[in-house]
Amino acid sequence: MANAPESKTSAGNLRIEKLPAYIQVADQIRRAIQLGQYVSGERLPPEVDLAQQIGVSRTTLREAICQLVGEGYLKSQPGAHGGLFITQSNDGAESELSRLRLHWDDIEHFFDYRIAVECAAAALAANHRSATDLKAISQANDDMAHAENHSESRAADAAFHLIIVAATGNPYLRRAVEDARAGMFRPLDVFGFVHEMWVGQPDEHTHILDGITAGDATAASAAMREHIEGARRKIRVMIWGERGAAARSR
């Protein structure tokens, strides 16, 4: 599974993995895609501009792109009106199921992690909320309700969650939420999941929004937990079936 930190305790275990620039660039772009900052099909800026923006030479940007193309995140097309395009990834479909089952523990870890940081974020947002925060969250909630396809839903969903954590003003929590989401989205949307996955989510989001608006940290946190646990239940069922899911929820 993508980017899992090593599992053993770090005590006494030095040994670094020095990341060359092109890897770091690839990681960053991959992460942006995972966080839903681009809808699929969207075109990135031309390589020269992008290299400029990132602050790296076109050559190293290129190496990063090669890797991302290889991983199936990007497709590059030469020619006028060509460019770098975000590729939607629900192709592998069923063939990926066994791979996902193999890495199931990791997915559960991500859910636990998301619950830890996103519930805290919701609670803090309920305490710290400002008028502009509420407006932004509310806007994201509306966008979610009006999304017309998987890609838009995903982008709107990501925006909703990320805006909430941004509203806490806590940069550490924000990074943690980003990490958790970036790590989860890719393995899960390999599927065609779309519909089953997104139904009901707008209501759950509204529930969270209400808690934050009311300044009720406990309610906001609980709504967030229920939202994420709900997603976990759905995914358990899709991967393991009804019986397997029940067995696995302990």
Added chain:
Amino acid sequence: MANAPESKTSAGNLRIEKLPAYIQVADQIRRAIQLGQYVSGERLPPEVDLAQQIGVSRTTLREAICQLVGEGYLKSQPGAHGGLFITQSNDGAESELSRLRLHWDDIEHFFDYRIAVECAAAALAANHRSATDLKAISQANDDMAHAENHSESRAADAAFHLIIVAATGNPYLRRAVEDARAGMFRPLDVFGFVHEMWVGQPDEHTHILDGITAGDATAASAAMREHIEGARRKIRVMIWGERGAAARSR
């Protein structure tokens, strides 16, 4: 304050900071020190060995060391029985108080972050605990009770918390706890704090341990929260005085 991620939302904002190898090495060693993996005064392995362990040439390790010496984390002494030594850092003392007040928001963010991830860790540990986990946590708890100076207390405290999160088996949570603790310890132990800070902590740890042992996730989480909030209160008082602390706790 050390290593704060950028505060603005990452949407649309690419621009990477490519970290050269020597910086990455410095970060890693600094982090290990911040996590209390060495007691102060302890000697690191000789540069040649250390470079070997880390997987980097002695030259770049050296660049990293220079930086850490500059930051006051290490002292290097040539000659036989010389070497690289961890320096205890409660020297700046009172002169640092204004700096800390300036960065107070950041410290509060760290506390919020710690509460989010460490409470979750305690709860999960209470569910997932194994005999060996319990034994390790219990051992760390004893070490804490028997620590004889600031440096030992700090190391034992770090070990206790890190072992708990390791017991969850969740690598993401573990990294998050490490991040939170690494970021906090340095700014805070610049002071002479020692005694006021450590009294009562062994009991609080025992309380957490009891919750985990009993398999009571709610109790473990609550005990952890009280433990961390208690530390926050103490530090608020030490930095702002009784009245200022009360004002700041909302």
Added chain:
DNA sequence: TAACATTTGTCTATTTTTTGGTCAATTGTT
């Protein structure tokens, strides 16, 4: 005191990575 062992400090040559360009190939648009 003199020789020794260990470890940091300094320097150099070599290899790898990154940069900053140039120019060709591709492909929509006019």
Added chain:
DNA sequence: AACAATTGACCAAAAAATAGACAAATGTTA
């Protein structure tokens, strides 16, 4: 058919990292 925008491929120079040798410092021991 000409044009414009973009990726693809290549190359020389600069920067970073490596590998190694040797000098300087400084306890320890004979």
